Amino acid sequence: MGRAPVSFAPFSLIGIRGRPSAGACACGGNPGVNHAFTVQKIDSAAMDRCPARKTARGGPHRTDGPMTILRTIRCLALRMLCLAVLCLAATPPASAGTLERVRAAGILRCGVTAAGLGLSALDEAGVWRGFFPDLCRAVAIATLGRDDPVVFVEVGAENRFSVLRDRLVDVVMDAATWTQEREHSQDVAFPVVYLFDTQAVMVHRALGIAALPQAAGGSVCVVDGTMAASGIDGWIARSGTRLMVKRFRSTEGALGAFFNHHCDLYTGHRLALHGQRAQSAPSPQDYTILPDAITRTPLSPMVRNDDRAWEAIIRWTVLALLAAEEKGVTSANAAARKSTGDAETRRLLGGVPGFGQDLGLDDGWALRVIGWVGHYGELYDRHLGRRSDLGIERGANALWNAGGLHQAPPLGG
Numbered sequence: 298m299g300r301a302p303v304s305f306a307p308f309s310l311i312g313i314r315g316r317p318s319a320g321a322c323a324c325g326g327n328p329g330v331n332h333a334f335t336v337q338k339i340d341s342a343a344m345d346r347c348p349a350r351k352t353a354r355g356g357p358h359r360t361d362g363p364m365t366i367l368r369t370i371r372c373l374a375l376r377m378l379c380l381a382v383l384c385l386a387a388t389p390p391a392s393a394g395t396l397e398r399v400r401a402a403g404i405l406r407c408g409v410t411a412a413g414l415g416l417s418a419l420d421e422a423g424v425w426r427g428f429f430p431d432l433c434r435a436v437a438i439a440t441l442g443r444d445d446p447v448v449f450v451e452v453g454a455e456n457r458f459s460v461l462r463d464r465l466v467d468v469v470m471d472a473a474t475w476t477q478e479r480e481h482s483q484d485v486a487f488p489v490v491y492l493f494d495t496q497a498v499m500v501h502r503a504l505g506i507a508a509l510p511q512a513a514g515g516s517v518c519v520v521d522g523t524m525a526a527s528g529i530d531g532w533i534a535r536s537g538t539r540l541m542v543k544r545f546r547s548t549e550g551a552l553g554a555f556f557n558h559h560c561d562l563y564t565g566h567r568l569a570l571h572g573q574r575a576q577s578a579p580s581p582q583d584y585t586i587l588p589d590a591i592t593r594t595p596l597s598p599m600v601r602n603d604d605r606a607w608e609a610i611i612r613w614t615v616l617a618l619l620a621a622e623e624k625g626v627t628s629a630n631a632a633a634r635k636s637t638g639d640a641e642t643r644r645l646l647g648g649v650p651g652f653g654q655d656l657g658l659d660d661g662w663a664l665r666v667i668g669w670v671g672h673y674g675e676l677y678d679r680h681l682g683r684r685s686d687l688g689i690e691r692g693a694n695a696l697w698n699a700g701g702l703h704q705a706p707p708l709g710g
Contacts, residue, residue, distance in 0.1 A: 472566050489612040490595040496594055497586055567586065619673045674691075
């Protein structure tokens with residue numbers, strides 16, 4: 298069962314820092330086309346009203362004419378449509394578990410950040426692409442049987458925990474570092490490590506800096522409230538290196554300052570730096586990612602810590618891809634291996650009953666996911682590795698039997 302081609306038409310819901318709102322809404326799509334949903338961020342001032350037009354001379358446009366009234370009516374109607382969509386998605390029975398609420402609403406609400414090319418980014422059509430969005434779609438395939446009923450809610454470092462606590466999303470697929478403190482202080486659970494990463498630094502090539510200690514006396518841009526911020530603070534304290542830290546509320550702000558030469562360095566997850574350089578740098582060749590590893594950063598999805606069954610579904614969606622790679626099950630041969638593989642492979646693919654029951658899913662869920670996403674190696678290579686524009690070696694993200702850290706537990710016992 299190969300990966301079926303899917304076309305997405307964007308349906309955009311605009312909210313404040315990932316928090317869905319009825320303030321404005323841009324809709325697009327064609328009948329008969331699968332629809333992807335996106336919640337985007339805008340400035341809060343734009344949420345208060347439909348914007349007034351200006352005349353060619355820059356003065357305010359009349360607001361009492363029939364065309365203006367018609368535009369206002371359309372704007373308000375569009376807001377009501379957005380609110381209705383979000384309310385349908387966000388208000389299932391309070392007593393239901395997350396899986397039951399997802400199925401009742403018929404959509405999966407997945408929080409993502411604009412982490413950069415390869416990890417998660419909007420394409421020219423306004424569709425989320427990358428490692429994390431594909432995992433959102435994988436969860437939708439596992440739980441709802443299709444990849445298209447996903448509401449992508451764009452979140453940031455400042456609110457990715459609160460949107461989970463407020464039940465505005467069902468899962469966050471993000472470059473979030475799994476820490477013990479976050480588990481307890483933020484009331485979230487980290488089901489599984491899906492990327493082993495390190496914190497690294499990007500510099501202007503013209504500065505001639507080849508290692509982080511050589512940046513002494515310079516400045517570094519970082520997103521505040523992230524592990525990268527605490528990581529660079531810790532490195533400065535340990536090394537005694539004099540380095541000015543400039544903190545920003547958003548990735549966009551920190552990167553913009555760096556690319557505009559307000560900082561000598563920018564620090565974040567190494568995998569994200571590759572994508573941000575390729576996607577956002579004025580001239581990617583003018584920037585170097587240093588080999589220094591400031592901290593290790595095991596990245597994981599995030600869910601609320603009050604639903605162990607849903608946490609298990611997210612965990613095993615990732616582990617199924619790892620198990621498939623170890624067993625040599627690909628998107629191209631998954632259907633055939635359901636009946637010809639060994640006992641563990643047949644259990645994974647639904648040929649032997651039981652793999653879905655304990656998760657509240659049907660036994661064919663992993664076969665569907667692997668048929669669309671491929672195994673873990675296919676997913677990685679498509680967005681980050683040799684088949685992508687980034688060409689990042691797998692390193693620690695290879696399987697345990699190939700020099701990496703990834704492995705899936707046995708399926709039977």
